[in-house]
Amino acid sequence: MKAETVEEFISELQKKAERGELLYIGQDLKRLDDLEKVLGSPVYTNDLLPRNALYARLVLSKYPHALIKGISISKALNYPGVRYVLTYKDVPGLNESSTIIPDRPLFAFDKVRSTGDIVAAVIAEKPTRAKEATELVEVDYEQLPAVFDPLEAMKPDAPKIHENGNIIKHVKVRKGDIEKGFQEADYIIENTFRTQHQDAVALETETAFAVPKDDKVLIIGSMQTPHHVQAAVAKVLGWPIDRVEVIQAVTGGAFGPKSDETPYDVASIAALGALKTGRPVLMSMTREESMKAHTKRHPAIITHKTGVKSNGKLTASKVQIVLDGGAYASLGVLVIVRATFHANGPYDIPNVWNDGYKVYTNNTYTGSFRGFGAPQAIFAAEAQMDEIARKLNIDPLDLRLINMLRPGSRTSTGQLMDESCGLPECVEAVVNASDYRNKRKQYESQNGTVRRGIGIALLHHGNALGPEGNDYAYIHLTVERSGKIHLGTGLTEYGTGAISGLAQIAASVLGVPLDYFVIDRPNTLVHHETGPTVASRVTAIGGNAARDAALKLKQKILPVASKMLECNVDDVVLVDGYAFCKGKEGRNVAWEEIVKEAYDANIELSTLGYYIAPECKWDPETGLGSPYNQYTFGAAIAEVEVDMETGQYRVLNYYVAFDVGKAINPQRVRGQILGGTVQGLGYAMMEELVHKNGYVVNPNLKDYYIPTSLDIPENIQTFIIEKAGSIGPYGAKIVAEPPIVLPAPAVRNALLNAVGSGVNSLPITSEKVLNAIKSSRK
């Protein structure tokens, strides 16, 4: 507070007190963890490595599908500087490194199923020595027939990658009467869309080191979900989990793959290496190892068949999604659920028939990545909408306005939308800001070499885990005698600032400034298992637990304050680090004084907050029901400029709105929208981890392009819509993932507007645009 007189100070306190629990909600408070980041302090995993550590490098499979007839490590072991070579024979517990379906060994033993499979790990005094020695590990392979196309892999006579056939998971939505829906239609439109492997490219690769500690092992690593890593390592070691301590170091980007199986691999290999050598071992993936061995975004083949009346009303939507799962199931068995439930886009369609398949192939495996199936599904759904509009010769915006979700309408699974559906407001915001109607008219008659186009895309995004698991969180708050408040949780920070947001919520409830808070490092031996840090769920789910912990702490603080202030407990107000009694603002006590008083009165000040979201109910056979408690909505409009002779294009303007329920910290919401948008533009325009016969062709950042600062649209405008959701704190919905979804369909539809023909596969390279230009001239 900057008050200069006592009166001003008191009046500010009174004013802030009127905000009640919303004291700091909706404010751009700064994050608590960035001082160390801007100073370049040593806080990331590899920065913390003890000096006497050894380094591990991986031996990856030479073939996409082969039997292993023998492994000889003797030459590698004798190489200068090499201290150990790990293979499956060194695994004392279960040789398994899987999340949901136990189909993936840590070290390949009987066969390899992809070129990302780990066969051995060499441990040496220097990374270079370890790398050189990997060439000396001799593996005797017998090649097997392989399959790389997921449609081929679904056929009964395809090479079997695992025992039980290649279809890992089949998800269904069956709503209404699909045949009747097609009969009612005036037009039926069918298209197939394809998407590519996208690599998350967190700038810090997967990394962990292990330190042997008596009969225990300490692991420090980069990850989203330390408790799952703890369980995975304990399983590999054959130990009770309490002998494995996992600490999440400051993490240099995650985006999903660091919640999947690769963090298990690096932690388990580091742990095995440390126990075999008695020294700390670092398993820090090179970029190439990471791009070959970690999970990527699933390529998808998506076919749409849509029935529509000539007035634009959709009558039926039949969608088949086939995800290329690569060699292992990973969290991908849940990715296909989200993809299938979102396959028809944010529209009210009476008759729906969706089939989603996740399929094994001999490509490197795919799994969790920001958006979790939604980017593929919504790209196809929104491209299909523009193709329908073209067929009907109506504006794509009008087609959407006729069919889109609004309060009172129902999703593909029959879930009723209530007042929390802010999709119409999102559309309105971007349509107005972009001057969509006029631009559309303006671009109708273009003749030059350089042409422009404008396109729109919408989304809904089921919040948090929904069908993906029990959605719960624990937050510990502990107050030191000094008044400092520690916030501890198994939920992790990896860049979004969401954990600072939890402190912001607790601060708001307690009426204590944010800078009293300290965020403790997640530690599996200190913090409760608290579910995975995925699905953008920290604020919406963890926020409720933070609020719960703060309310419980407040219940301990208020009686102490009331005694000190000599007034009724119900009249005590906590604001900005002070307590006073209603109407007696002149007499107040500081937070530090109350805390000291509490400790002196033998009252301990720590609480455990907990929250679990209401169970989501849906029928697994039909998909019908409410698979998610609440939805985030979004709309984007992209404006592009295309060179008609080369197919080269750029995105000039991008307008994007999200209904986030309640923005706890609007600046950080905007940060997620901007960052997700640019990662989504990479997906739309340039990123593809190319697989050729099971080999990754471009496992490096020279040949795999991600957007640089020169690739971003000059003009980007973001809008935050707030239609309170039913479960998040103060109505908050999730926001971190949806922004990556919209660029691909919005850019694709803008290009369609510019050149008159659509590109139905990602990424949309200039070559594909040129082909579209040629085909529209025919």
Next chain:
Amino acid sequence: MKSLLIKMNVNGVDREVLVDPDDRLLDVLRDELNLKSVKEGCGTGDCGICTVLMDGKPVLSCIIPAFQANNHKIVTLEGLNSDPTMQKIQQSFRKYQAAQCGFCTPAMEVVGWHLLNTEKKVDKNRIKEAISGVLCRCTGYYDIVDAVYEVAQQ
């Protein structure tokens, strides 16, 4: 045993370091001199987060053999932490929440500092050009450009 003795001035201090022929400048800075702000993101000179200043110019420390730094002057973020312009940049990064995961932050700050110290008039496009060799996967660059631009205007 490390076999080559090299001399460098690092962050204003003359250092002598024994290195291997295959050590990179990055390894020496991080492992021998404990300058952990210098990050490795690709090891192939493509992501830019290992950027340091060599004789006043940004270079990629992951593709420079350590022995090539012999008799050169190296500056990392640690050497600039008490510089007033760098402190302004750091404060501005915090104000704009331009450090998300933070892994590219030191390189972005060093490159931004170099730009502001070598050019008088800097607009947003020039900042975008200057930082285009450093990849960021979290922010989409906008907040970083705004953070540097605010200092450029002071």
